[in-house]
Amino acid sequence: MSLFFIVLLPFLGALLPGVMNSAGRAACAGVTFTVTLLAFVGLLTNLPAVLAGEVVTARVAWMPELGLNVTLMLDGLGFFFAMLILGIGLLIIAYARRYLSRDDNMGEFFTYLLLFQGAMVGIVLSDNILLLLVFWELTSLSSFLLIGYWKHLPEGRQGARMALAVTGMGGLAMIGGMLILGQIVGSYDLSDILDNRDLIQADPLYIPALLLILLGCFTKSAQFPFHFWLPHAMAAPTPVSAYLHSATMVKAGIFLMARMWPVLSGTEAWFAIVTSAGALTMVIGAVIALFKHDLKGLLAFSTVSHLGLITMLLGTGTPFGAMAAVFHILNHATFKAALFMSAGIIDHEAHTRDIRRLGGLRRLMPVTFVIASVAALSMAGIPLLNGFLSKEMMLEEALHTNLFGYAWLVAGMAMVGSLFSAAYSFRLIGHVFLGPVRDDYPAKPHDPGAGLWLPPALLIVPVVVIGVAPFLVEPFVRLVTSAVLRGTAEMTTAHIKIWHGLVPALYMSIAAVLGGLLLLWLYRHVLRGWDALPRPEAKDIFDGVVGGSARLSERLIHGLHNGAFTRYAMVGLLAIFAAGYHAWASGSTGAPTREVQAAGPVPVAGWTMLVAAVLALVVMHRNRFLSLILIGIVGLMVSISFVYLSAPDLAMTQFTVEVVTIILLLLALNFLPNRTPVESTVLRRVRDGGVALIGGLAAFALSWHYLLRDAVATPISEFHLANSYKGGGGTNVVNVILVDFRGFDTYGEIIVLGIAALLIFALTESLLAGPVRRRLLNRAPSQRRAGDMHPMMMVILTRVIMPIVLLVGFYIFLRGHNEPGGGFIAGLVVSIGVVMQYMASGFAWTSSRVRYPYHGVIGAGVLVAGFTGIGSWFVGKPFLTSDFTYVRIPPFDKFELATAALFDLGVFLAVVGAVMLSLESFSRLARRANSEESEYPMDIDPSRERIVPDAPRTGQEG
Amino acid sequence: MEFLVASAIGVMTAGGIYLVLRLRTFPVILGVSLLTYAVNVFLFASGRLTVGAPPILRDGVETYTDPLPQALVLTAIVISFGMTAVVVMVGLGAYLHSDDDHVDDVPEGETAEEQP
Structure with a gap:
């Protein structure tokens, strides 16, 4: 299957669960499972090519001018990660189907999950670093949605926000680093970048790029000192934790370090930063994990610790270290996902994850006990399980690593990390499953249905199989490792074996296990010592930093924008003055070239x-x-x-x-x-006057300056003058520019005008619907009313003038193309003619005689103009291409017919509609204010005086 | 001539700015209108000043003034009417709602803090 489909499938599939929500939970999970399965099978169809050592690519130019192309690449490393993402994804989906309760919106959950899955697959298959960054940010966003899925839990929301803040910030840093790399190499294609190791490492910008990219990787993979977000993300539903923290999200940083390994590794800086950060994270994570009472918290810190281990291995920069890292990624994904799912089962059945309230579950939940114990023993590094093999390799590598000149430093830290790792693994087994059965569980625990335990059980199979028969996966691990190395280093000849003989690593392993057992035996005392230890709480520090910056920006924003318009205006003016002064002071001007007229x-x-x-x-x-x-x-x-x-x-x-x-x-x-009224102090008026004076002087100086100089380049209006008649068929260049050369602008502007009028109408409507209406109705006029509100002289005059005004408008409209005039002016003239009727005879009288709605006039104008523009499509020309011809109908002189005139008609209608709708809206307010309305055009009408008052008369024309 | 136009722009700008900084809606609207005039004339003047040469093509006439700023300013004038109308409506609505036409209202959150 094409790589495009593998990446696209989860994204397209993300639409389905939400739609299927009403079809039931099984359908929802089923469709998600099917989508993932399809992508997984599609990935497997590429397996033969990958095993043959080929690199499968797919390429589509997206924005080549930016260097951004949709380029996908599948090599051993990408295949390895995509397999983990999709394979474990399948198990997670099956598990989540049973795990989520009826109150949870399953469609929403699976939509987020598929989005996240697609983004992850996108990261590992991208061959363009810009594309990779897009997917990288997408994982941050979709994991935010997943972690905060239980929106009603404050911890969930806070955890999601923290994860987004930390990983998002790292992502920003990484964008910078990636752009630097792209600049150095001159290409944003990963395959080009990876082939330019010497060029990149010799560049002075190598160190900044390295630091920025590592910042992205470390935040994503929860490396010290950014490890704190991961445990807080545990507030997510367990399937999310299992997925994000075993195979996907946190492995993205690891993936990127492995991906960039050929170009970034091998330098002093890489070695020092990555190895020490990894080793520190490993030790800190392992130590904290031992003292966590929350089962998922323990697993979260153990994840932090294991990620540190992998990071440290990648940091050593040797092929053997890379191979150990790849192998441990595989092993960790299997046993950690199984452990998270087991923790979820316990939470689901016992209704608590607090280790202190558990114990003795061995008899109550035998199936879960077996699964969790095998996985935990693998994590502890017990032989015949896969965790042992990679831990052994790690110790071996650590023994040969010399950091900062201390040969024992890394080995010692690896030893401590292994010891605590064994201790918390044993604690998990001992304090949760062993011991006497208690009678105070929040709920009676028992083994769940197969839907919940089968997915982790399936993961236990590779844990044991790899542990017993490592030669089965060794070729694959070597393949992936060679994809990491990409020929920059000789492939190691070491083999993955259970028995290496009596080597120092074995003694260290034995010591770690024994030490772990001892720690657990003394746990009560050790815990007391730990609790007495003062420790910085990462969440408080994080909240402090976030709160501090929020307060700072609040102060800044409230200082500039306090809600008072005068403040905005003042700040805006001063900023304009400053920018203008800077432009003036830093620019240069020539001598005056024009005479003063x-x-x-x-x-x-x-x-x-x-x-x-x-x-x-x-x-x-x-x-x-x-x-x-x-x-x-x-x-x-x-x-x-x-x-x-x-x-x-x-x-x-x-x-x-x-x-x-x-x-x-x-x-x-x-x-x-x-x-x-007078409100401002004299001082304030003087200050405002000063500012106004500065603004006026600046405007004067600027105008004066350029009025005396010619334009520095030939104005484009030369073209307009030259082509107005030839191309646009009009001699009034201004009008031809409006309706032809820049017709698209004008089209936009009549739309804006129409929207403004509609806005005014809507505001009036909402005013009249609210409490203001009563106030308007009861309002006493602030001034004496005129006795003759609709004077006869004015009524007669406006009636007489009306046809003349319309005629003038028509004339101005028609001649607009060749003489001063046009749609805008004609529209305004006609509006004035109509408005005069309102003024003369009042709103009610006039509006009952206006038979067309002004909204419709605006709409008609925009449509006429738009259709005129569209018309040019039918003759294969671009939007708004104009045409004209001259016709002669015998009694008249020869005259011109232009499509631009039709466009101008649209302008005319829109202007009339907009002006009339605005003024009418205002008058509607006034109309409510004066409730007494006359049905006559004028108040004093000599012709009406003779009419018998009883006789009903309506609709008197003036 | 150039001095007259430039100084007129300056005077209208200064007057507009002063009125924009007032505390009630009506003077602010007048100030914005003055600024609109200033800006429109300013833009128009970017085509430089020419007397008696309108951009209407005639046989035998060679010099015309720059038509492009005129076209731009023409739409700007019409649009500025639309914008003035919207601002007047907003100001009027606010006044009718609260019986107050100040433009320097302090946000509600801050007044709440000041009046415990």
Whole structure:
């Protein structure tokens, strides 16, 4: 089967358990099992090729410009790990089916499990380090979901968070390291990197890369001082612990060290760091494990210890060490998974994992006893079980390792580690299964059904078989080891044997077992001494660090963002000033290249009015009506300056927008207070004034500076000017840019405008649905109402003007392509025409006569514009390609038909809809405020005076 | 001419900034509007100033002003109307809900701490 399928299957399969949830627990587990089995079988189909020494690859270019390709590679090492992941995965799935209770959402569990499985398989099969990093992060994320699966348990949540924080941080470090490696080699393909040992080790960046990658590996594989997360991850359901901590998650770091072994190992730095970290972890883990009373806690620290052992072996950098490491990975996966599952069975049946409350289970749970004892004895290093063989190799390797010039250092630590390892293994057997049967178990323990004990029992088979007949697996171990070495070192000639003769390693083994038994015999006294020992609690330190950084960032964020807009604005302004100053101070400018144009009296007059209006606005802004008028003057002056400075389209747009904005603000002022009270201190006003002055001066300086200089490069508008008529068929270049050259921008902008209007509508709706509605209804007008709210003059005038406005809008729209105008301006003009009707005759009267919903108008506009763009697909052109032609219908002159005009129609509709919907929403608020509504267009109507009051009349047209 | 435009941009920016730093919604909205004018004119001026040469193609006319900033500013003007309307609505909604149009409300968590 293609490697792609092996990696993809778990990910695709992850969709199924969630879907199958309602089909029952068996179906859920069944489908998960089937998916994993398929992947496993697919992996096995590649076995002949791997055994023949080939490297199976599969390759698809994903983002070649980034060096990121989906490249998969299956060699001995990858096959070995994938087999462990999928094989033990199968047993775990079968076990979890029986382990999880009816309250647990099984579909969710198996979905997470398959995600995790796929990510793990992805790591071990990746041939691209960037891809590997993606999978690496995926394992951190999916293990977070698995560890925190029991969301109701605070320990579960905390453990999951801690695991994510530690492994995620390591992952970040590793990204850095991997990128450095990729930079050194010039390729992100693992096979290229692994072939460049000399290049990498000679590079000055080798040490940083090594440190960063090791940080990733150590955090993942729980090496000292990052070992603390693993025991806390034990809050997960036992199948998760068994899976994550025997064959998968924590082995990912080990895998990566083995994978990078050819390029990273063999240097002083590698040897010193990896060996000492591994040896320390081994000893610390083993010592703590002995004193853990929680069964899973004991196993967790023993896992830490064994991972340290493997790390230490990889650190020695010799082929024999690598072989011992590979062999121990296999052995540890088998006996540790079996032990975790046994612990789960005990927890499941006795309802406690506390070793102090257990004992005597031998008679009550004979099957579990056999399984757990064989596995524990293997862990202790008893001959004829597989743990003995790899431990023997480890001791042998340790004896030949000379760390920091002390020949005995590693051997001594290995000895201590083995001794404690034997002791906690014996404790597990002795304190849980041996001893008298008690009568105070939380639940009456008995052996579970085959569904729970069969998976660990199956794992016991290789424990014994390998232990008795190591020659069966030796070729495979050698194959995997040679994949680790990748030809960088001579393959060792040593063989895996039960009996090596009376070698020092054997004496050490015997001493470790005897010492372990002695420790257990003296356990009560040793424990008392241990409890009296002051020990740092890793969780407290971790929580302290996390809490401290959280407080620090909280203080920083609350200092910058305290919820007050004024603070945000001030911080933002100062940051802009700083960035602007930096750009100004570090940049360079040329001499002025443009002449200053003389200004006539008209521009000076306009400028004077504008500046006076702004100054007056600042001084008199407390009077809100007055400030509206003043800002209107500013807008007017800006519009006029656009006319003067050759921008007729802009002037028309600015002018019409000005009108609707003022109407909008007037509507808002209907509710807001009319005056702004004096609140800020003089000091504060002076400070704000200073900041404003700096900002104004900076804006002035910048504009002044570039207005006197030509553009450094030819502006792209040369192209627009040259092609507007030839390519776009219009002489108004601004309009052609809007609807043709940059039509996609415009399309986005009308959508934004439509969304803004819909947002306003939605806000109004929610306001009117809430408690505000009553307040609005009961609100007393803040000012005297006009006696004549709908004056006759205005009503008549707006009615008369309406068709003219529509005609003008139509005209502006049509000529837009060639003369100043276009959809935007036409839309605004027409909106103003309609708004005037509202103003003249009131909301109720007008809205009962407007027969089309403005939402629909917005939608129609966006759709028309969109379909115009899509239309070009039918002639095989990209989205929004425009076309035009000239037609002549006899009575008229020759005129142009352009698809761009259709697009402009969409713009027009969207603008009309958006403006009208916004203003209408505001008026709806006002309408609720004044409940009395007239059904007549005007209050004083001479034609109505003669009508008999009794006669019902509705729908009077003005 | 250049001085007039540049100084107008500066004056509008300064006025806008001052008003944005006020404590009530209405002046802040006016300030944002002033800043919008300043930014729009600033962007427009990046095409440099030309009098009497609108970008409407005519036979025999060679010089035109830069049309691209105009097109960009045109949409910016319309969009800024939409944004102003949204901000006014948000401010109005907040005022109607709480009868308070301050913009410098302290987050609820902090006031709770200050008033034990």
